Amino acid sequence: MSYFDAASAAPLHPVARQALLASLDEGWADPARLYREGRRARMLLDAAREAAAEAVGCRPDELVFTSSGTRAVHSGIAGALAGRRRTGRHLIVSSVEHSSVLHSAETHEAGGGTVSRVEVDRGGAVSAETYTRALRPDTALVCLQSANHEVGTEQPVAEVADRCRAAGVPLLVDAAQSLGWGPVDGPWSLLTGSAHKWGGPSGVGLLVVRKGVRFAPQGALDERESGRAAGFENIPAVVAAAASLRALRAEAAAEAARLRELTERIRARVAAVVPDVEVVGDPRRRLPGIVTFSCLYVDGEALLHELDREGFSVSSGSSCTSSTLTPSHVLRAMGVLSEGNVRVSLPFGAAEEDVERFLAVLPGAVAGVREKLGASAPVADVRGDELVVDALGKRCPIPVIELAKVIGDVPVGGTVRVLSDDEAARLDIPAWCEMRGQEYVGEEPADHGFAYVVRRVS
């Protein structure tokens, strides 16, 4: 098996495993207690906090451990917003943040706050200038990920931090995807991370709040973790998380170079060996281990299943794989193709031969899925000077497949009207036009769903 989904969760690092085992015997007691077992637990917790703080680049008393990265984000955003409530209730996020940030933003809106969701370019990046143009006198908090979890694009965090600092507004950085690779530059105010992304165990996140940042923890709390993360400390896991972060950092520079070469190879080779593919994400400013691409005329779930059978574990932002039936919000915000989407995120130590085997297997897997899907003929009508394709009730990627089949049937200058009630069509039909050099005219409400109109240009 080749596990290529490290951006979801990394397998436990051997150092983390060792640290976890050792501290199961030493770190189970209540660190608030004064007896021997409690003092031992306290020492382990303090040492883990120091190690994690050193890796993050903060003071130990600025860092608390939470029960997950998601919890760190939820608590960090809620606490920072409440701490600045007098200034206002405006929050800035990018449209490609992790769902934990977007859920926090929705909760903030439901409670009467306002949220600006800043757009990204086609590579998935925000511009520091555009981002900080959203600042208002009542802005309480700005959130920005260090790098995107679906396409690997790095954000201009240091520049945004500088601008936020100048404006006197705190910046919270969701560093979940990048913290294993190195600290986050710039004068950020709050930072969150998630241990199982860097080879630590599940159940550990971290929340850093710089001294001087106004912060009012929300919800019921207790005295643990400076009153910022309630509940009995999970010390064995925290110790393992800190050990793993330190171990990864020691190898980070060399491993980054190695993985970057491998993902570069995937980027180039996928584009060369798979027809009708779009490699997405910023080609240069990106994490070392993540590469994402989308394949026209492919059902994402079927492709994942095919790859799983071949021994590859990858994920997808296609609507056709998730239970929600909507395409990834990241791909949608980028305006890129979502159908047949595949994210490859290589774990530390991923073997070159596994990558080569993946590249060898992929073209056949894509072709196989396309063959199965492409069999039936589209239902098409000529109405006046345009061709109408009725794809109602058909799911991604069928509407795009049918569009592609009939486009040659209209003369250059003529139009195809695709009727579809599939959410993914809104994203994938324009993306197809962009890829094939056809003109996307726009969408119109129809009796059922929408009509997506495309003009044949070539």
Place this chain on the structure above:
Amino acid sequence: MSYFDAASAAPLHPVARQALLASLDEGWADPARLYREGRRARMLLDAAREAAAEAVGCRPDELVFTSSGTRAVHSGIAGALAGRRRTGRHLIVSSVEHSSVLHSAETHEAGGGTVSRVEVDRGGAVSAETYTRALRPDTALVCLQSANHEVGTEQPVAEVADRCRAAGVPLLVDAAQSLGWGPVDGPWSLLTGSAHKWGGPSGVGLLVVRKGVRFAPQGALDERESGRAAGFENIPAVVAAAASLRALRAEAAAEAARLRELTERIRARVAAVVPDVEVVGDPRRRLPGIVTFSCLYVDGEALLHELDREGFSVSSGSSCTSSTLTPSHVLRAMGVLSEGNVRVSLPFGAAEEDVERFLAVLPGAVAGVREKLGASAPVADVRGDELVVDALGKRCPIPVIELAKVIGDVPVGGTVRVLSDDEAARLDIPAWCEMRGQEYVGEEPADHGFAYVVRRVS
């Protein structure tokens, strides 16, 4: 070392350790993913949920895993209150609940809700009748622990549940201390637990919400754990927690009888071999492993330190040991002595010879602490027909020690007035009177602190 603080945290059960190790390799991936590692993780999670639900006595889809018992309580109370907001915003808790319940109640009050805190008897128990007399038309939720964490007293949960059911109000049971021993009887609506109390790892709590109970999860959420516990699932820990609960239950009946005999022995022997001691908590309706007593004229921290040196890890509800400088809210609510308080909570498998050694060591440890504290003479003045003791600036247990020293200096019928600014005096001076058969007249505000007036009766 003899660890006698299982009510704080139990060491990892060997079965939990084994299950944790096994699932570190099998359960680290995202259970929402469709590839092999994800499916394996999902199977482990499902199996753990089924095992835990069986032990609790609920349906698997009624149970979610949280990141701690505290989190389960916070989320459970907030969600149940929000779910019944139309009915009203009145919450009933007992005055001896775990701090996580009381913190939730404070948060509810801060948000505009109302809270009734029902008193307990001197043994720490509520009466089902008094408890449900607090029900009002706008009562949204009733909370009651299955058993108290400081004194071991069992609450009449089944009876309260019946009455709540009849009134159409949900009951949330905090079962943290009892779940290892058995399921909670009665038609409760919500239930919470904490794995590290039953030999599971830290980082796992459980929240059960019966079908049909109105529940509106609060705060930012995600799709995990039925939308009731956000953040990546900690599967290895969850598997270990469920395994440990099941293992404990298999031995529970026999072990309960064994530990009950040991704590009975402590209850009887402590009262016999330590002078001026009050054994607290209900003598019959109590958990098998917990016994708590308070020693007059003893500094709790000094006694814990002494016992730690002798190899015993116990905890205390005395003000003189905690960082808050206030005595335990449980002892206060019971109206019992808090000074020199010791809680012995035996873990599963606690050895009889360790208990015997504890009983052998205790009298000397108490006597040693008393000797060190009793050296200086109190500052006492005769004012009119009463003796005034100036204990201002002196901490527990000094005010009580000085009262005891001078009571013989006033004639029967005369009074002693103790000036004290120590919070514990308010609890401990009346408790001393009760123990020594003297009359507690009452307290009056003084220039500094309060004057506590005692009449010599015998």
